Amino acid sequence: MQEFKHEIARMLTDKLPGSDIDFEGLMEIPPDPAMGDYAFPCFQLAKQLRKSPIKIAEELVGQLEPNGIVSEIKQVQAYVNFFINKEELSRKILTRALHHPLDYGAQNIGANKTVAIDFSSPNIAKPFNIGHLRSTVIGGSLKSIFEYLGYEVQGINYLGDWGTQFGKVICAYEEWRDEVDLTHEPIKQLLKLYVKFHEEAEKDPSLNEKAREWFKRLEEEDPVALELWEDFKDITIETLIQVYHRMGIEFTEYSGESRYFKKAEQVADMLDKKGLLVESEGAMIVDLSEYDMPPFLVKKSDGTTLYSSRDLAAAIDRYERFGFTQSLYVVGQEQTLHLNQVFKVLELLGYDWAERCTHVPFGLYLFSGEKMATRKGRIIYLEDVLDDAVELIREIIEEKNPNLLEKEQVAEMVGVGAVLFADLKNTRIKDVQFDYDKILSFDGETGPYLQYTHARINSLLKKAGKEIEVDQIDFGLLQENEEKEVVKAVGYFPDKIQEAAEKLEPSIIAKHLISLAAVFNTFYNAHRVITDNEEVSKARLALALAVKITLSNGLRLLGIKAPEQM
C-alpha cells in the first residue's frame, strides 16, 4: 500500500512546495473506511501557515485534482480525505499477490546482511516446558521473517548444557541412580533427579558442595563426569529435535555453553589484561557501577567460570564467524539486566559491534500469577499441551467433517497451529497468563480460524474449477465496499511484514492475518463468489485466491501450516 501513500504525498507536495512538512509521515488511516482510504490532517500546516486547519483543508481540496489513482478527495473538518480508485487498487494489489503465490510480500532489503538469532535455547536435562514456547516460536518466526526479507539468517540454539546444574544432576544420579530408568522418558527421569536434589539439599547442604565438586570435575574434563554429561546431553537433544520438528522449527546450528567453557577462560584473561577484572568477596567481577549496573560476575570464588563469561565468548565467536549486522537474543525479559551487562562488557572490551546486539525480550507465562519454576517441579510440558490440542481437534473433525481425508495430519497441523498462534498473537513483552481453556479454544481470533478461512477458500476455488488468468480479469468489477476492504488488507500485508521485522514483533503479522480473514469472511458472507455473471465470478475468485495466498504465506511466517481442507 506504500505506493498509494507515496502518490498522495506527492500530490500534496506539488501543491505546497517548499514546505518542510513530512506529508507522508503525517498521513493516517481514517477510523471509518467510509471516510476515505487515507487522510491528511492539516493541524501542522495550520501552525506553519497561521491559518485555521479547516480552511487549509478546504483550500487543498479545491486545488487537488483526482487522477487515475485517487478517485475522490473530500474535506472533513481539518482533514483532507483521499479515496483510492477501486479498479486501480485491485489491479495493482491483486496482480502482485497472484504473481507471487509462494512469496507475496517478500523483499530483498536484507541482501548481503546477516542476522544471528539466538532462540529457544533450553536447558539440557530439564524438560522442554511451556515456558520455552515463547522464545522458540518468536525466534522461529523472526527467522522466517528476516529470511523472507532477503537476510541471511543464522538460527542458533544455544543450549544450556553447562554449569553447576550439571554438577547437581550428576551428583543426584550418583546418589540415587537406582531410582530412575533412563531408557524410558529420560527427560522426565532427569527432572525427577533434579527436583529431588533440591529437596534433599535443603535438608543436607553438603549435597551442594558435592555438586560443585562434580561440576569442577566436569570443567577439568574428568572422564567419568564427561561421559555422564554426554549421555544426559544426547538423550535430551534427541527429544528436543522431535518437538522442534512438530513445530516446523529449524536451526542453523545447535550450539551451547559447553562449547565455550574454555574460551570463557580466555575472555576472563582478556578482561584481566584490560584491567576490567577486580576481585570482590573472593570472586572476580567487572565493576559496572559507573553505568548504573550491579557488578558482572565473571568467576566464582571457587575459580570456575559461569554463564556470564561463556555468553561473552559466544557473542565474540558469533561475530567472528558471521560478521552479523544484527545479533538478536530472543530471551525472556527476566534476563534484561544480564544481557545489558553482557553488551556493556563487550563494549568495554572495545568491540564496536556490541551495539549491533539486541535483546528481544518477552513476557513470561504466569501460573496463577506466578512464575514457573523447574526446581519446584511447577511446570507444564509443551508436548502435553500440543497433544491435548491435537486430540481436541480430532474430536471436532469427527463432529464437523467426518469424511475428511488425512484426518490425522490435519489434526496435527491445526492443533499445533492453534497452540503456536495462541502464543504468537500476544504482544511480545507482555506476560501471558497461562490459560488452558484459551489455548484450546478454536473460535474467534485463533489459528484454526485462519486455517479454516484458508481451507474454505481452497474448496471454493476447487468448486469453481476455473484457471485464474491474471491478465484476463476485469478488476473494475470489484466495486463493493467489502471487496475493497479485502483488497486493502491484502495490500497491507507486505507493509506489515516490514513493520514486524523493524519492531521484532511477529504478533503484528498474526494480528493482521486475523483482520484479513475477518474482512474476507464478511465479504464472503455478504456476496456470492460463484455467480451467473462469468466475469464477476472470475474477479471474485481472483480476490479469494489472493487472500488464500496471503494467508498461507503469512501463516508460514508464523510457523503454522495451512491445510487445504479441514
Added chain:
RNA sequence: GGGGCUUUAGCUCAGUAGGAUAGAGCGACAGAUUCCUAAUCUGUAGGUCACAGGUUCGAUUCCUGUAAGCCCUACCA
C-alpha cells in the same frame, strides 16, 4: 531499598511513531444455513483508557509523580 516491564469493556487483549464518534475476540442476549465448509457471519448490551499533575490547538498515546501486579537486583541460566 534500587532498576525494568505492565495497567484500556465482566474476561483476554488491539489501538497505526499525539489527532476525527476508543476497537476486536471470548462470555451474555437476539438473529442468519433450500445457496461456495455455521471452526463462519449480522446485531444488542458493556469503557472515569489505574490515579494526579504537566507539555500541546489537541494526550489512551509524550514527561513527572502516586498506586497495584510481575520480573531482576554477584557466586543458577
